[in-house]
């Protein structure tokens with residue numbers, strides 16, 4: 638059971654246009670002033686597709702006085718390119734990294750110096766010692782490419798053994814999977830904060846598509862209601878808010894060390910859940 642105050646963190650993606658950048662700045666202003674997050678992270682396109690965008694977005698967060706955590710995915714990357722990125726962040730005073738394997742965009746080959754995230758975690762430790770607090774990804778409902786649940790747990794352990802400090806989960810709507818994942822990790826002797834990732838529900842089609850890709854289950858009792866709302870966006874969002882608020886409350890009551898919000902660069906859905914918690 639977690640005894641200290643829960644920590645909240647926020648995730649963003651690098652905007653592609655000037656309009657997106659302005660929208661993101663407004664959203665961050667609102668989110669940062671209300672939530673005062675422990676840190677804010679920025680995603681990274683596998684294959685380096687968003688490398689500059691991630692860097693710029695990280696610097697903008699840092700300038701707002703919030704601890705910024707770049708995501709770094711290793712699939713397709715060389716050791717030299719990762720070293721250059723790490724040095725760049727180190728020089729700018731970044732102390733936290735979310736270390737991932739990533740998924741190669743279709744059509745791109747996966748040649749490079751890394752195959753799995755545990756190799757990236759080891760490499761970051763070799764290159765920069767304890768400079769970075771390393772977050773890794775965790776999958777309470779298991780990674781879709783894992784051959785089986787127990788192998789996936791063992792593979793999660795490899796990342797922790799390689800030097801990860803804490804983990805952020807893929808989003809989920811079934812608390813039992815998260816609690817069992819925590820119990821399984823404890824049974825394997827893993828003692829690190831595993832922070833649940835919270836995905837606000839604002840649109841069924843996008844959520845269903847994304848969940849299909851990343852292997853997150855939308856429970857039937859939620860899915861059928863979301864489908865039934867059809868174009869009634871207001872009712873769908875009200876229901877989505879109720880679901881994610883209750884999930885967040887239950888997670889914190891069960892001892893989760895904090896919550897990591899997938900903001901999708903919008904302020905309102907995350908702020909509504911956060912305000913409901915208070």
Ligand code: FAD
Pocket residue numbers: 679680681682683708709710735736737738739740752753754755773774775780781782783784788789792793795796805806807808834
């Ligand atoms: P890994 O931990 O390497 O696991 C990938 C698969 O390989 C799993 O099935 C695992 O069981 C297996 N495996 C792991 N290690 C080994 C090993 N040593 N030997 C054999 N099998 C192994 N993607 C992005 O592109 N950019 C992002 O910014 C990004 N941010 C994310 C943030 C969070 C919090 C989460 C949960 C996911 C994020 N993703 C991101 C998605 C992530 O990159 C994908 O889920 C990807 O498929 C797996 O990445 P991983 O780091 O979990 O990989």
